[in-house]
Amino acid sequence: MIQAFHCLILLTITISSLSQKNQDLRLWYKQPSGDIWENALPIGNGRLGAMVYGNVEKETIQLNEHTVWSGSPNRNDNPLALDSLHIIRQLIFDGKQKEAENIANRVIITKKSHGQMFQPVGNLQLSFKGHENYSNYYRELDIEKAITKTSYSVDGITYTRETFAAFADRVIIVRITSSKPGSISFIASFSTLHKTPRINTTGNDLTLTAITSDHESVKGMIRFKGIVRIKQEGGILISNDTSLIVKNSNTATIYISITTNFNNYNDISGDENKRAINFLNRAYARSYAAILNSHITAYQKYFNRVKLDLGTNEQAKLPTDERLKNYRSVFDPHFVSLYYQFGRYLLISSSQPGGQPANLQGIWNNKMRPPWDSKYTININAEMNYWPAEKTNLSELHQPFLEMVKDMSVTGKQTAKEMYNARGWVAHHNTDIWRATGAVDGALWGVWLAAGGWTSQHLWEHYLYSGDKNFLASIYPVLKGASTFYVDFLIKHPKNNWLVINPDMSPENAPKAHQGSSLDAGTTMTNQIIFDIFSCTIKAAGILKKDIAFADTLKQKRKQLPPMQIGQYGQLQEWLEDIDDPKDDHRHISHLYGLFPSNQISPHRTPELYHAAKITLLHRGDVSTGWSMGWKVNWWARMLDGNHAYKLIQDQLTPAGTNQGGGGTYNNLFDAHPPFQIDGNFGCTSGITEMLMQSVNGEIHLLPAMPDLWQTGSISGLRAIGGFEIINIEWKNAKIVKAVIRSTIGGNLRVRVPGRMKLNNGILKDAVGKNNNPFFHIEETPSPIISPKAAIIMPQIKETFVYDLPTLAGKTYTLIAVQQ
Ligand code: FUC
Numbered sequence: 076m077i078q079a080f081h082c083l084i085l086l087t088i089t090i091s092s093l094s095q096k097n098q099d100l101r102l103w104y105k106q107p108s109g110d111i112w113e114n115a116l117p118i119g120n121g122r123l124g125a126m127v128y129g130n131v132e133k134e135t136i137q138l139n140e141h142t143v144w145s146g147s148p149n150r151n152d153n154p155l156a157l158d159s160l161h162i163i164r165q166l167i168f169d170g171k172q173k174e175a176e177n178i179a180n181r182v183i184i185t186k187k188s189h190g191q192m193f194q195p196v197g198n199l200q201l202s203f204k205g206h207e208n209y210s211n212y213y214r215e216l217d218i219e220k221a222i223t224k225t226s227y228s229v230d231g232i233t234y235t236r237e238t239f240a241a242f243a244d245r246v247i248i249v250r251i252t253s254s255k256p257g258s259i260s261f262i263a264s265f266s267t268l269h270k271t272p273r274i275n276t277t278g279n280d281l282t283l284t285a286i287t288s289d290h291e292s293v294k295g296m297i298r299f300k301g302i303v304r305i306k307q308e309g310g311i312l313i314s315n316d317t318s319l320i321v322k323n324s325n326t327a328t329i330y331i332s333i334t335t336n337f338n339n340y341n342d343i344s345g346d347e348n349k350r351a352i353n354f355l356n357r358a359y360a361r362s363y364a365a366i367l368n369s370h371i372t373a374y375q376k377y378f379n380r381v382k383l384d385l386g387t388n389e390q391a392k393l394p395t396d397e398r399l400k401n402y403r404s405v406f407d408p409h410f411v412s413l414y415y416q417f418g419r420y421l422l423i424s425s426s427q428p429g430g431q432p433a434n435l436q437g438i439w440n441n442k443m444r445p446p447w448d449s450k451y452t453i454n455i456n457a458e459m460n461y462w463p464a465e466k467t468n469l470s471e472l473h474q475p476f477l478e479m480v481k482d483m484s485v486t487g488k489q490t491a492k493e494m495y496n497a498r499g500w501v502a503h504h505n506t507d508i509w510r511a512t513g514a515v516d517g518a519l520w521g522v523w524l525a526a527g528g529w530t531s532q533h534l535w536e537h538y539l540y541s542g543d544k545n546f547l548a549s550i551y552p553v554l555k556g557a558s559t560f561y562v563d564f565l566i567k568h569p570k571n572n573w574l575v576i577n578p579d580m581s582p583e584n585a586p587k588a589h590q591g592s593s594l595d596a597g598t599t600m601t602n603q604i605i606f607d608i609f610s611c612t613i614k615a616a617g618i619l620k621k622d623i624a625f626a627d628t629l630k631q632k633r634k635q636l637p638p639m640q641i642g643q644y645g646q647l648q649e650w651l652e653d654i655d656d657p658k659d660d661h662r663h664i665s666h667l668y669g670l671f672p673s674n675q676i677s678p679h680r681t682p683e684l685y686h687a688a689k690i691t692l693l694h695r696g697d698v699s700t701g702w703s704m705g706w707k708v709n710w711w712a713r714m715l716d717g718n719h720a721y722k723l724i725q726d727q728l729t730p731a732g733t734n735q736g737g738g739g740t741y742n743n744l745f746d747a748h749p750p751f752q753i754d755g756n757f758g759c760t761s762g763i764t765e766m767l768m769q770s771v772n773g774e775i776h777l778l779p780a781m782p783d784l785w786q787t788g789s790i791s792g793l794r795a796i797g798g799f800e801i802i803n804i805e806w807k808n809a810k811i812v813k814a815v816i817r818s819t820i821g822g823n824l825r826v827r828v829p830g831r832m833k834l835n836n837g838i839l840k841d842a843v844g845k846n847n848n849p850f851f852h853i854e855e856t857p858s859p860i861i862s863p864k865a866a867i868i869m870p871q872i873k874e875t876f877v878y879d880l881p882t883l884a885g886k887t888y889t890l891i892a893v894q895q
Contacts, residue, residue: 098391099219099391100218100412100413101215101413102116102215102218102417102743103213103215103394103395104129104214104215104395107130107131107212107225108128108129109130112126112441113743113745114128114741114742116129117216117421117745118216118221118222118223118239118247119139119424119437119438120245120424121242121423121424121428121429121438121475122141122245122427123138123240123247123438124139124141124240124424124425124437124438125137125138125238125247125439126441127225129214129236131225132203132204132206132207132209133203134200134201134202134203134236135198135199136199136201136238136247136331137197137198137441138196138197138198138247139193139195139439140196140333140335141430142335142337142431143196144193144194144508144509145191145192145194145287145288145293145297146188146192146287146290146291146294146295146296146297146509147297147343148340148341148509149187149188149191149511150486150489150490150509150511150513151188151189151190151511152185152489152494153182153184153185153494153513154493154494156182156183156495157494158182159183160495162175162178163175163179163577164577164578167578167594167595168596170589172590172593173591175578175594176518176522176593176594177518179522179594180517180518183494183521184514184516184518184521185513185514187291187292187293187513188291189448189515189516190448190450190505190506190507190511191290191293191507191508191509191511192288192290192443192448192449193435193445193449193508194269194287194288194440194443194445195267195268195440195442196283196333197266197267197272197283198265198267199263199329199331200264200265201262201329202261202262203234203260203261204260204262205229206234209227209228210229211226211233212227213225213227214226218378218413218417219375220239220374220375221240221370221374221420221424222367222370222371223238224237224238232255234251234258235251236250237249237252238250240424241358241366241369242369242370242427243366243369243370243372244366245332245354245358246330246331246354246355248329248331248358248363248367249328249331250326250328250329250363251328251329252325252326253325253326256309256325257310257323258323259321259327260310260321260322260323260324261320262319262320262321263305263319263321263329264317265281265282265317267285268443269286269287270285271285271286272285275317276317276319278314279304279314280302280304280355281303281314281317281318281319283301283302284298284299284300284347286298286299287299288443296343297336297337298347299333300333300335300347300350300351301331301332301333302331302332302333302351303319303330304329304330305327305328307321307327308324308326308327309324309325309326310322311323312324330358332358334347334350334351334354340482340508340510377419377423378419380467381416381419381467381790381792383412383416383763383788383789384412384788384789384790385412385788386408386409386785386786386787386788387408387409388406388407388408390405390409391407391409395743395744398410399730399740399742402728403728403729406784408785408788411763413744414728414744414759414760414763415760415763415764417744417756417760418463418467418757418760419467419469421437421756422460422467422469422472422757423469423472425438425753426460426473427472427475428471428472428474429474430475431479432451432457432460432475433460433461433753434451434457435448435449435450435452435456435752436449436753439745446752450506450507450508451479451505451507452504452505453504453506453529453530454663454665455582455663456754457476458530459702459705459706459757459758459761460476460757461473461476462709462757462760462761463761464476465536465540466761466764466768466793466794467764467794468792468793470541470794476530476533477550479510479530480531480533480553481534481550482510483500483502483510483512483526483527484500484552485500485510486510486511487502487556487560490513491560491563494513495564497559497563497564498560498563499555499556499557499561500512500527501524501526501564502526502527503521503526504520504523504582505521519580519585522580522594523579523580524564524576524601525600525604527560527608528561528601528604528605528607531553531554531557531608531611532607532611532672534550534553534554535554535611535615536796539796539797539850540795540796541798542798542820544618547619548619551615551621554608554611554615555616555625558612561576561605562628564576565605565632565635568597568637571637571651573597573635573637574632574635575596575602575637576596576605577595578594578595578596579594579595579596579598580594580595580598581593581595581598581599581649581663581666582663583663584659584661586654586659587656588652595651597637598649598665598666599637599640599648599650599651599665599669600666600668602636602639603639603666603669603673604668605633606675606854607673609630610633612626613626613630613633614852634857637651638857638858638859638860639676639859639860640860640861640862641683641687641862641867642655642687642862643864643865644694644864644865645865645866645867645868646690646694647667647687647691648666649665653862655694657694658694659694660694660695660696660699661695662699662703663703664691664695664703664707664710666691667706667710669684670685670713670714671709671710671712671765674771675856676688676713677771678714681856683861684859685870686867686868687859687865688710688714692710697722697723697726698734698737699738700738700748700749700752701727701738701740701752702738702752702754702755702758704723704726704727704737704755704759705727705746705762706758706762707723707762708723708761708766709758709761709762711762712762712765712769712780713771713780714780717766717780717781717782717785720766720780721766721782721785724759727740728740732747732749738755764793766780766782767779767804768790768795770796770797772827773845773851773853774827774846774851774877775796775801775825776828776875777814777826778811778829779827781829785806786807787807787809788805788806789803789805790803790804791803791804797820797848797850797851798818798819798820798850798884799819799824800817801814801815802816803815810829810892811829814828814832814889816882818883818887819884820884822881822882823851823879824879825848825851825878825880826880826890827875827876828877828878829873830892831892832891832892832893833890833893834880834888834889834890836889839880840878840880841876841878841879842877842878843879846879
């Protein structure tokens with residue numbers, strides 16, 4: 076790794092002064108997508124998604140709508156679980172995991188739906204006869220405006236298409252212009268993979284109606300309707316049975332409206348026809364310019380909040396696919412900024428208040444049977460999608476995920492009762508638009524009951540960032556319900572009397588010692604998750620001044636959870652027994668949940684565990700599936716090792732299919748698991764943020780993990796817990812220069828920085844004792860148990876400086892470096 080790093084420095088191109096062009100946030104290409112979906116460019120407004128191919132003579136705009144899912148309201152609990160629970164538990168305690176797994180496959184894993192599928196709507200095809208021979212081809216996705224553009228010339232005439240998913244107007248717009256009046260002629264038609272669709276024209280409207288698939292015995296009952304209407308200037312518009320024909324126009328603007336009958340996971344009584352025509356009529360009455368303006372304003376409200384400058388150089392002038400090819404060997408700092416902002420672009424485009432959360436593919440899928448159904452895997456992937464939400468200042472976009480957790484707290488109540496005779500609510504490792512909370516796939520993956528505990532913490536996180544007590548009061552029952560389930564479900568481990576979850580697993584990893592079965596009791600990740608959900612429920616009860624007795628119960632139970640353990644190789648143990656294999660390179664490293672996203676492992680508070688986490692990370696290696704590498708960027712940032720985090724960004728920004736069997740990135744910068752999964756994009760965007768700023772360890776740490784290559788730069792607009800906005804951090808020659816922080820709710824600001832700083836107009840005091848700001852209160856985990864065989868080396872940490880600054884709501888504070 077060090078060698079690779081030196082190589083890179085040799086190849087480094089001198090950073091030129093920042094020209095505007097080199098800082099552009101565009102993905103652009105010199106060639107059309109052809110028939111490769113992963114070359115096409117994604118647009119979306121949280122309700123509608125589309126992949127724009129930019130093909131010339133036959134353009135394809137592949138369409139998605141957030142609620143087009145197979146099936147209909149359904150549940151997938153397996154009531155047989157209850158009778159066999161005690162047998163399964165006993166077998167696991169007796170070390171007979173495989174036998175337990177066999178039974179669990181029969182009685183815990185669902186006999187019904189293993190989750191429904193997110194399905195495509197279809198394609199809008201635009202065919203331009205005579206455009207086969209073109210020149211001057213160019214296409215781009217401008218992520219500062221959320222618009223794609225394709226342009227080319229035929230016979231001396233330049234044609235331009237602009238496509239976007241209008242945020243405010245809830246339609247997709249395709250605008251076609253040309254350099255010569257009267258030269259635009261094309262045919263628009265729909266195609267779809269759904270069975271028995273109806274495609275026809277009514278007047279000058281082209282419509283597509285269909286119903287989603289039946290799947291795993293659940294009847295497909297989402298009806299969707301797509302309508303295309305064209306406004307043209309000059310020329311003529313003809314409609315035949317199944318297509319619209321534009322001839323000799325000066326401009327043409329295509330309006331696409333798509334809606335369904337979905338109201339919520341339990342109600343599909345909406346009227347897709349009325350909805351589709353209403354949105355269309357409203358948008359059609361407005362001019363292209365008006366729609367475009369509202370679109371850009373609505374998008375930039377979110378996007379412009381954060382700016383990242385890591386420098387730029389000549390590489391930034393190349394097309395995106397060439398930059399991707401070069402990235403491992405040629406220094407291209409701006410490519411990281413582009414990829415970072417693309418992550419934010421994807422979240423804004425796939426997750427809007429009132430809509431569905433970003434699924435495994437965000438809102439972009441062209442397959443009737445997508446990989447893993449393109450649903451929600453809640454043992455890591457769906458949570459990862461939302462890691463950037465709060466800290467990259469997109470808090471409102473967290474809402475669809477938070478709503479999904481609230482929904483699961485309702486559906487999961489019945490699952491808890493029927494399957495485990497427990498109060499509260501539970502979810503297993505997957506859910507879908509119907510908020511199914513049963514166990515799916517197979518016992519090796521599905522017998523995991525920690526999803527309620529993990530997903531609920533997103534609600535708590537939203538509170539920590541906003542300080543909004545009304546919100547906390549509204550979601551407290553969800554936290555309480557998640558904790559209540561564990562109160563009822565924890566049992567004493569016969570060997571050591573710890574309270575454990577049984578059956579349990581460390582997601583999807585099956586240690587050799589357990590005959591290849593993943594089932595176990597009291598795995599490290601689950602213990603950490605329960606510690607966290609109990610801790611935040613206790614705090615929430617305290618803030619809301621309620622449930623004193625319940626909080627007491629949680630405190631008692633929390634004390635009896637297994638502590639973390641350091642095993643024979645010095646590694647953080649994944650299971651209660653010291654059975655980790657140092658050669659195991661499994662993509663899930665679930666027990667490092669305690670390092671990130673949680674903060675139970677810290678270089679300052681728990682140095683032994685911190686070192687053990689590092690050994691674990693080194694054992695597991697770097698290259699893996701896309702999302703696994705995305706998580707690793709966050710972990711190495713928490714390890715305060717910027718160079719290693721940077722190495723993982725390089726691994727992730729490697730063209731898909733060329734990465735030693737691991738994941739990487741497609742030409743359109745979608746993350747490759749492979750196949751495409753959006754979690755890796757979001758995970759890496761979160762990780763880059765963690766390199767620059769962390770709300771961690773009871774403080775805000777600025778520039779905690781800077782790679783040597785990022786000598787000079789700035790980031791503005793991040794958010795930290797406690798309602799702080801990090802208006803700007805600036806660094807030069809690898810030294811912090813200035814930090815500007817605004818307090819929105821007041822309270823002590825404890826800040827850790829890599830160099831001495833002072834306040835520009837006041838005194839900056841060294842921090843003493845614990846941070847008295849309640850948002851930064853850390854619940855300490857018990858001391859770890861350390862194997863006598865483990866060699867513990869205390870970490871060497873770079874010198875930092877920690878200050879306390881009492882703040883007032885609404886005030887901004889400027890810290891400047893003290894010249895040494
Ligand atoms: C989990 C992961 C897989 C994949 C799937 C969607 O099961 O282990 O790698 O990402 O989710």
